[in-house]
Amino acid sequence: MTRLTDLTTDALKALAGDLEREYGLYRGNRLALDLTRGKPAADQLDLSNGLDDTIGGNYIASDGTDTRNYGQIRGIPEARALGAEIMGVPAANVICWGNSSLALMYLCVELLMTDGIWGDGRRWGAGGAPKVLTPVPGYDRHFTLSDRLGLGMVNVPITDHGPDLHAVRELVSDPDIKGIWCVPKYSNPTGCIYSDATVAAIAELPSVAAADDFVVLWDNAYAVHDFSFPRQPLADVLALAGAAGTADHVLIFSSTSKITHASAGLGFVAASPAVLNVIEARLNVSSVGPDKVSQLRHARFLGGRLEAHMAGHAALLRPKFELVENVLSRELGELDIATWSKPEGGYFVSLDTRPGLAGEVGRLAKEAGLAITPPGATFPYGNDQEDRNLRIAPTFASLDDLKTAMEVFVLCVKLATVRKELSHR
Template structure:
């Protein structure tokens, strides 16, 4: 189906046939959900041995009684787990509660209200802004929106953010105070940053606002579907350029063990950690050390963690293959859109023809398939071309996913044909 070369008569014929097919689908009253990248029940079951793993032994290897107060930065064994995931020294890691998003919010709030390492708090600037590679993660954008921090969009490329655009923006505006990054299997495009991108990112600290920080959300650091994709280490690059203070790294076990009761990590330079801890001392007595000990017992060494992630991949890979097969078989020989084939992570990014994404999402919802709102992958929910749709394959059973994808491709065809008919008068 090539819309650009189709006659109006052909478009009318397609619209009638697709509309009839769509009405039949609606009659089935489906209720399917592709909105968020949640682990499936089968994935969660992989970590069920966390229950009872302590066997009444609540003491960590250093003698800490995890049932009691204290330990602001987390157990040493938990920090080592985070260090393994992020490939950094454990001395530069704080282990906290289950949510890395909470740590990111805390870090942005620290920069905004108090400033990092003695630098001016962002709130005292005239118009502080973050750079936001797009399409990107809606929850990152929501943090900035809530605090009134401006957002400047940066195009994503096959190797990461457009670094020429990043560097130009920082040169032109000294009130850019941060950049959001999902450097491995980016949400939603699945892109992994190249060595050149990571090195250029690390150099930003040499020419940016003194309080500028890279928010390196490495949520999918070990979430490969098959072959291991290696992300260059930004800490190594930052040390080379003497810019370690410009980098804050985040990760968690939320998509590794139980999503609602994992362990989150932040890694940073000593100066940045001191800034974060100064605020943490007021807001908490310490994290859930019992849960941290459970995770450390489940993964006493990194090899055990990697074996665990292979079992996740065995569950996830067929779901990604289902999504890609449906897109290829129904849309591969067409001009109806473009998509990525990620090697890991939790999402597939699909770009419709310009001006069609919102209509596709609405049609799918009316047919019983929920998708992330069109525009969610852009700041303020505004996709200027109305193109991007984030597909989340992980949660539904494979059979339901296959059904949902068949509905989605139908909606893509129908929305595209209807828009072209409208445009042709």
């Protein structure tokens, strides 16, 4: 095989014929494959079934709290310690709340809009046209959340080391730019890890930004989701913010969603002591306390064995990501018609087609019975101006289904590209 551009027109036509035939066969097979959402597979969920055995009639937390009762808005000490271990921050900076980090992000951004998090009147909704920086490609739910809460979005390209700092520094000179979304480790979807220099620069941003209420929204969803160990390090944003005098302007989020049971886990938010007080007061308005029995189950189940537990996930996920990489490099590598990420952890692979083809690949895949994350979803408003980014979520499918799904996927990429190339010749 050679690069697509080096093929003669006759060779290209012959290749197109082969691809059309193969595609026709798949389309006749009435497949029902799904590579859309980053969900853990059932065998991953099974790793945490031991959660149910941890209570055994003993509901008392380490500080004597009866976890069955109301109270403890910040969470029980051992659950906060678990969040601290996951996020790499002191336990005193952590609130453990609910079952979802996304819900905490919503609550905090809403709080930023309506009241602010400093108790001094500064709030994003006070006037102007508040906006957040959205590194792209990125996580679609950050975009939906921002839009829903009235925030505009300004895209920043993401590099292998995190958001393009040059672009970020220029954009924060606009006082309407109020924050930045960051997925600093195994970013969704590119899988990159922010470099130390990037983390340090982002920690300093609130002091550089024109807005005096600028906030770093640090969604560390994949903090411990490595495929090999020891874990890849990530610089400590809270400590760096402390040194830069910006600690009151950093909100860190995480959860156990992809550690234990995805919708029956624990959410975490970490912040400076002053900001934590404001968040706690807000939580106290809407609830008399979180589910501390779930907190206790998690702390007992994962306490002292978080890495061993994550190694169990890695053993199940590594073969799936290897399969994706193998199929992509075998089928697309030499043709030189796409680029893609090779993550060492997390939940996604990001692939760029040639410009103008992602939507067509999605359409071809759908017709062949393969659902992929809608093209454009990795950009705010679904608008990938170059129409080239596709997100592959390999975790939920069985290895067998994943193999077929990837064969259909690369076929669609090849077919769309070859058809386009032929139309130019």
